[in-house]
Amino acid sequence: MADQENGTGPGTLVLAGLPIGHRDDTPPRLRAALEGTGIIAAEDTRRLRQFAARLGIRLGGEAGARIVSYYDANERRRAEELLADLLAGHDVLVVTDAGMPGVSDPGYRLVTACVAADVPITAIPGPSAVTTALVLSGLPTDRFCFEGFPPRKGLAAHFAGLADERRTMVFFESPHRVAATLAAMAEAFGPDRRGAVCRELTKTYEEIRRGGLAELAEWAGGQVRGEITLVVEGAGEPVVSRDPEDLAEAVAAREESGVPRRQAIQEVARERGLPKREVYDAVHK
Numbered sequence: 001m002a003d004q005e006n007g008t009g010p011g012t013l014v015l016a017g018l019p020i021g022h023r024d025d026t027p028p029r030l031r032a033a034l035e036g037t038g039i040i041a042a043e044d045t046r047r048l049r050q051f052a053a054r055l056g057i058r059l060g061g062e063a064g065a066r067i068v069s070y071y072d073a074n075e076r077r078r079a080e081e082l083l084a085d086l087l088a089g090h091d092v093l094v095v096t097d098a099g100m101p102g103v104s105d106p107g108y109r110l111v112t113a114c115v116a117a118d119v120p121i122t123a124i125p126g127p128s129a130v131t132t133a134l135v136l137s138g139l140p141t142d143r144f145c146f147e148g149f150p151p152r153k154g155l156a157a158h159f160a161g162l163a164d165e166r167r168t169m170v171f172f173e174s175p176h177r178v179a180a181t182l183a184a185m186a187e188a189f190g191p192d193r194r195g196a197v198c199r200e201l202t203k204t205y206e207e208i209r210r211g212g213l214a215e216l217a218e219w220a221g222g223q224v225r226g227e228i229t230l231v232v233e234g235a236g237e238p239v240v241s242r243d244p245e246d247l248a249e250a251v252a253a254r255e256e257s258g259v260p261r262r263q264a265i266q267e268v269a270r271e272r273g274l275p276k277r278e279v280y281d282a283v284h285k
Helices: 028-036 043-056 074-089 109-119 129-137 155-159 180-189 213-219 244-256 260-273 276-284
Strands: 014-018 038-044 066-069 092-095 121-124 144-148 166-175 194-199 207-212 229-233
Touching: 014 028, 028 092, 028 121, 028 244, 038 074, 043 066, 066 074, 066 092, 066 155, 066 244, 109 121, 129 166, 129 194, 129 207, 129 229, 180 194, 180 213, 180 229, 180 276, 194 213, 194 276, 207 213, 244 260, 244 276, 260 276
Parallel strands: 014 092, 014 121, 038 066, 038 092, 144 166
Antiparallel strands: 166 229, 194 207, 194 229
C-alpha cells in the first residue's frame, strides 16, 4: 500500500493484530506495514516504539511515520481525525498493545466511520488471546462466544443471565479482579462447572490452570499477575420433565396468571419441546 498523495481516492484503513506475547509471532506483513505506512495510530505510542526497536523495525521507513495515540479516552475525537486523513488519501495503520484492534480495544468507531464513508478497510491477522486460550483450555471448541470484560458492578446479575449459555464462554479479566469474578461465576454457574484460567499466553511465564470454578476461585485468592483470559464451559442440555403432574402444574400456573388454558398448553409444550397432545393429556388426566 502507498498513500495516494494525488487525492485520487481515499486511503486504506489497516487493522493489524500485534503479538499477544512472543515477539517472534510477528508476521512479515505486519513488519512491512509498520515500515511502509505513513500514519500509525497506536494504543500506546511508547510501547509501540519499544516493540519496533526490539525487532529492528523503522516505523514509517526512511521518511518516518506520524504516530498518534488512539485509546479509549480519545477514541471518538481521534477517529474523526483519522477518517479525515483517510479521506485525504493517506493509508492509516491501527495497532493496539496486543491482539486485534476493535476486540476489547479501540478500533470499532473508526471502522464504522469508514464503512459509512466507503473507505477501504483491510486487516493483518495476528495471534488472538481469545482463540489461543480456547484451544488451550481443554473445553469444547465447536461453539463458543466471546464476552469481553465482565462489568465492574453487578457481577451476580450479569453471570445469572449467562447461566444457561450452552456455548463455551471466553472472558478477559484484570488480575486484581479475577478471584472475585471466578467466585461470582461459581455462584451463578455452579461450583463444579469447568473453567480455565489462562495467564500470560505465549510469554515466558505462561500458565494454564484448569478445574472447577470454585476450585479456581480459591486458587486465585492468592496473588495472580499478568494478562488473564478466562474460559468457562457452557451449560449442559436442560433436563426436561415429562412427568404428567409437573406438566399439569406448569399449565395451571399460567392459567392462574390469566393465560387461557389452550394457550397455556401451547406455551408449556413449546418451552419443553414436547408434543401439545402430551401436555393436553397430562392436564385432562
